[in-house]
Amino acid sequence: MTPDDDPSGRGRARSLWALLNEDFTDADGVTRWSEPEISWGLFRIPERDLRLLGDVAGLDVLEIGAGTAYVSAWLARAGARVVAVDLSHHQLATAARCQARSGPVFGLVEADGERLPVRAQTFDLVVSEYGAAPWCEPQRWLAEAARVLRPGGRLVFLTNSVLAALCVPAEGGVAGDRLLRAQRDLGDITWPGGGREHHPGHGAWIAALRGAGFVIDALHELHPSEGAGTHDYYDIVTADWARRWPAEDVWVAHLPPRPVDAP
Numbered sequence: 001m002t003p004d005d006d007p008s009g010r011g012r013a014r015s016l017w018a019l020l021n022e023d024f025t026d027a028d029g030v031t032r033w034s035e036p037e038i039s040w041g042l043f044r045i046p047e048r049d050l051r052l053l054g055d056v057a058g059l060d061v062l063e064i065g066a067g068t069a070y071v072s073a074w075l076a077r078a079g080a081r082v083v084a085v086d087l088s089h090h091q092l093a094t095a096a097r098c099q100a101r102s103g104p105v106f107g108l109v110e111a112d113g114e115r116l117p118v119r120a121q122t123f124d125l126v127v128s129e130y131g132a133a134p135w136c137e138p139q140r141w142l143a144e145a146a147r148v149l150r151p152g153g154r155l156v157f158l159t160n161s162v163l164a165a166l167c168v169p170a171e172g173g174v175a176g177d178r179l180l181r182a183q184r185d186l187g188d189i190t191w192p193g194g195g196r197e198h199h200p201g202h203g204a205w206i207a208a209l210r211g212a213g214f215v216i217d218a219l220h221e222l223h224p225s226e227g228a229g230t231h232d233y234y235d236i237v238t239a240d241w242a243r244r245w246p247a248e249d250v251w252v253a254h255l256p257p258r259p260v261d262a263p
């Protein structure tokens with residue numbers, strides 16, 4: 001399938017995630033469903049160290065691009081009411097199998113993160129770990145996240161850093177210490193043999209978040225701990241590289257609370 005046959009990139013994304021599910025994410029998802037705590041990103045930094053989510057008990061939470069939904073499983077175990085959305089039937093099939101095997105059970109919805117089949121103002125928290133940000137067009141999915149959040153609702157998402165996207169060789173292999181492409185080309189890029197991705201610069205993320213109505217609370221640039229090694233499967237950066245330059249960014253934002261009525 002060429003970009004011309006599939007301008008939205010959705011066909012390629014579905015095929016890619018069917019393959020990745022067979023190769024890696026099915027087995028990885030099963031393992032990660034059994035872990036007591038979530039960890040973020042390539043280097044598995046524990047939530048206990050990052051404290052990105054806070055207390056989620058009693059919250060309505062939507063995960064976009066949930067994949068095998070191990071983040072959602074942890075959120076549900078922590079007392080949240082969770083719905084996990086993903087484009088890939090294969091990824092959600094792993095999640096459904098894990099639910100049947102061990103629970104917890106929560107909503108699994110096959111849908112595009114740019115067009116959520118969800119009523120407005122339904123959730124308190126929208127989460128995404130590599131799900132929406134690389135794969136969905138920023139203005140579109142952020143507008144959807146803002147639409148489905150209640151006033152005051154929070155958004156937490158992780159994606160590749162701009163530096164990693166600049167330094168990863170297109171033909172595969174790990175990032176080096178050279179910029180291999182123009183930053184302005186990263187907003188909408190189709191990798192050879194891969195999917196259509198979006199890696200805007202920080203200025204563009206700030207504009208997109210503010211344009212969707214969010215107030216930005218933090219940008220965490222993640223670095224692995226001393227003991228971490230290179231990821232077994234997503235080996236796009238080594239831990240040594242990521243200790244020098246951030247390989248992953250986490251954005252935290254919220255919608256303004258509902259305005260108080262004038263007396």
Ligand SMILES: C[S@@+](CC[C@H](N)C(=O)[O-])C[C@H]1O[C@@H](n2cnc3c(N)ncnc32)[C@H](O)[C@@H]1O
Nearest residue numbers: 017065066067087088091112113129130131135
């Ligand atoms: C890297 S996985 C993220 C899930 C999990 N956190 C992980 O790291 O394995 C990326 C997920 O995004 C999903 N995805 C890609 N394009 C999407 C879209 N337009 N809407 C919703 N999900 C999408 C893929 O199907 C895949 O399951």
